[in-house]
Amino acid sequence: MQQKNWNIDSEGMMGAGIHFGHQTQKWNPGMSPYISTERKGVHILDPTQTARLSSEACDLVFDAAAEGKEFPTVGTKYQVADLVASAATKSRCHYVNEKWLGGMSTNWSTTETRLRRFQYLQNGEDTGGFDRLPKQEAAILKRQLFKLNKCLGGIQYMSDSPDIVIIADQHEQSIALKECIILGIPTICVVDTDCDPDPVDIPIPGNDDARSPIRRISDKSTLAICKGRSNSKVPELTGGGSNN
Numbered sequence: 247m248q249q250k251n252w253n254i255d256s257e258g259m260m261g262a263g264i265h266f267g268h269q270t271q272k273w274n275p276g277m278s279p280y281i282s283t284e285r286k287g288v289h290i291l292d293p294t295q296t297a298r299l300s301s302e303a304c305d306l307v308f309d310a311a312a313e314g315k316e317f318p319t320v321g322t323k324y325q326v327a328d329l330v331a332s333a334a335t336k337s338r339c340h341y342v343n344e345k346w347l348g349g350m351s352t353n354w355s356t357t358e359t360r361l362r363r364f365q366y367l368q369n370g371e372d373t374g375g376f377d378r379l380p381k382q383e384a385a386i387l388k389r390q391l392f393k394l395n396k397c398l399g400g401i402q403y404m405s406d407s408p409d410i411v412i413i414a415d416q417h418e419q420s421i422a423l424k425e426c427i428i429l430g431i432p433t434i435c436v437v438d439t440d441c442d443p444d445p446v447d448i449p450i451p452g453n454d455d456a457r458s459p460i461r462r463i464s465d466k467s468t469l470a471i472c473k474g475r476s477n478s479k480v481p482e483l484t485g486g487g488s489n490n
Contacts (some may be wrong), residue, residue, distance in 0.1 A: 247324075250303045252466050256293035259300075264452040264459035265291045267439030280451035289439040291451045300463055302423045303412075303434045304470035310410050312476025317406045318342055318401055319464075320422050321414030330414060333398060333464045338410070341400035342422070342430040351425040354407045361402060364394040367403075403438045410434065412467065415454045416441040436463060 259265065267273070267281065267289035282292040284449045310317060318340035321330040327343040334341035342350070350357050369375055376384040396432055411426050413419045413435040426433045429444055435446040436454045443449035 249306060250470075252301055252470060253298045254300050254304070254466055256297045259296050260450075260460075262458045262462040263456060264296055264462060265293045266453045266456075267291050272440045274442050274446055276439055277437065277439045277451070279449065280437075280443070280449075281439060291439065291453075296451045299450045300446055300466055303450060303463075304323055304466055306432070306434065306448060307410065307412070308470040308474040308477075312478045314478055315409035316340065316404055316406065316472045317405065317408050317410035317412060318404065319412040319414065320345070320419050321460070323415055323418055324453075324465055325455070325457050326414050329457065329461055329464055331400060333468045337468045338350075339471060339477065341402045342397075343395045343400060345423040346419060347397055348421055349383055349425070350401075350422070351407045351431065353429055357398075358439075360394065362396055364391070364402060367391040373454050404439075407431070413446075414460055414464075416446070417454075434467075436460065453488040 253426060258387060265282075267277075269287055270284050270289055273281070273289055277289075280295050281289050283290045303433060307317065319330050319334050320342045321327060322343055322345060329342050330343040335340075347357070347360075367390060369386065369393055371391060376387060379387070382446045384481075400442045407429065408431060410432045411422060411434075416423060416435050416437050417440070423433060423435065432448065433445075434448045436459075437443045437446060437449040438452065438454045441449075441454075443451075450463060452463065
């Protein structure tokens, strides 16, 4: 079995600015175990705990990837949307970087219906089917395709409700997190000092408002997933999508 060494250290985490939290008056008391101090009215997260929990998250996704499990990454903030898509495409995972549609997991039958419609329209455009339709009808279908691609492009190959969900920002993705809790789906989530870590299976304390910290965590998890995929005896999943 491949040795799990993700080379995650607290100094590197601090270099990415991952330890900067919110102003002290905005904190969630549940984050107190992960806060080391405060500086000029801002909470400072403990980077050693961030490194430890990041390593735990990498272990989990490595094992999951080796078992052929499906796990989308969810992050819709404009600062990280492109990072989410890029990392997911590289690791052949699924992603949501525009909007998590309510019921995407808890009402999977509806999601499947939307995906079939999206794939039907995508095929129509790819094969030139729209060109044979009246202009007004083609324009309506193209608008439908555009909207579906924004929301579903990153999960177009997902065949079932996910096994694990990676969340870049707890507040922005509260609906996704609630659905995971309802279904008992394990979650990995970056939690800032204004978040509640209790509902998350592996909370990674970190600054969720900047690109550099999210990129740092994303790079490590992507590496773990890719190594898990290469270690797998399960046929490789098709993942990622065309959404930008």
